[in-house]
Amino acid sequence: MKSSEGQGEDRGGAVGTLSIGALAARFGLATHVLRHWESMGLLAPGRDTGGRRRYGADDLTRVATILILKEAGLGLTTIRSLSATVDRDARHEILRPAAEELRSRIAAAQASLELIEDGLDCTYEDVTQCPNYRRLIAERTSTRVRPESG
Template sequence: MKSSEGDSAAGTLSIGAIAARFDLATHVLRHWETVGLLRPARDAGGRRRYGADDLTRVATILIMKEAGLDLTTIRRWFGTSDRATRHDVLRPAADELRSRIAAAQASLELVEGGLNCEHEDATQCPNYRRLITERAGPESWPQSR
C-alpha cells in the first residue's frame, strides 16, 4: 500500500484511506463507531487510525449487511465471545438467507424455463406451466371443470 493511501509507520490507515478502500463515505465509519461496531485507535492528534483488525471488522460488517443483517444484530454478534450466543444471534439470519436463496433459485428456474422454451408464448408451454404450478403450488390454481 502506498503512503499516500494513509499508511503510517505503525501500518494503520486513516479514516479517509479505509473509507476509500471499501468505497464508503467517512460518515458511515463514524456512524458505525457511534453505534459500537468499530473502535479505531487514535493517534497523538486524536485522529482515527484503523489497523488490520479494523479492516476485517469493516469487511465483516459489509458482508453481513449485504446478507440482510441489521447493525443491531451485527453489534450483538460482535459483542459476544460465547459460541452459543453467537449461534443464537446468527441462526435467524442463516434461516432467512436459506429461504431467500431457495426463492431466488426457484425464480431462476422460471426465468430459465422461459428462456429455454421454444413456444411462441412461454405461458402456453406445458413445461413452463409445470414449473409455475410447482412454484405456486397446485392449490393456487382454479380447478378445471
Template structure:
C-alpha cells in the same frame, strides 16, 4: 517491541479508500458500535490492524445479507447469543437460496419453451407454483 506494521495506523480517509467506502460509512459503523477507533492527540480517528480486520468482517457480513445489528451481535455477543443469531441467519439464507433457485427454474423453463405465449406453455405453468392466486401448486392448462 511492535513492528512498524503493527503500530501503523490509518486515518478515516485512508481506511475508507482502502475498502472503497465513503468515510461517512465508517462513522456510521462507529455510531452503531461496530468500530471503536483510537483517537490521536487532535481527536482524529486512527484505525489499527484490528480495525482493518473488523471492516473486512462487516463487509463480508453485509455481503452475506446480515444486518449491521446482526454483525454487531456476532462480533460482540456471547457464544449463546451468537449461535442463536447464526441459526436465525442460516434459516433466512436457506429461504433466500430456495427462492433464488425457484426463480432460476422459472427462467430456465421459459428459456426452453417453444410457445410464443409463455402462459400457454404446459411446462411453464406448473413452475409458476401458487403465484396465480390459486391455493394449488400448479395451474391447469387452458381448456
C-alpha cells in the same frame, strides 16, 4: 494522496495506522459509513493527538468482517450482537434466524432461476403456454386462499 490519508506517521498520527479517508478508500466505502459503524459500536478507532480517527490492523480486520457478514445478509444490529459475544450458544441463537432467512432467499432465487431458464428453453411463441410456466402458475394459484363465495 495527502499525507494524513496514507500509512505512516503523519500530523501526530500513530505509525502504521490509517486515516478514516484511507481506510474508507481501501474498502471502497464512504467515510460516513465508517462513522455510522462507529456510532453503532462496530468500530472503535484510536485517536491521534488532534482527535482524528486512526485505524490499525485490527480495524482493517473488523471492517472486512463486517463487509463479509453484510454480504451474507446480516444486518448491522445482528453483526453488533454477534461481535459482542464469545458464547457458542449465544452465537448460535444469533445465527439460526439468519441462516433460515438465507435458506429462504436461496430457495426463492432458485425458483426464479428455474422460471427464467424455462422461459429460455420454451419453444412456444407465447411463454404462458409452456408446460413449466403453467405448472408454476398452477402451484402458485393453488396455494392461495380462495375468497369465500357469498
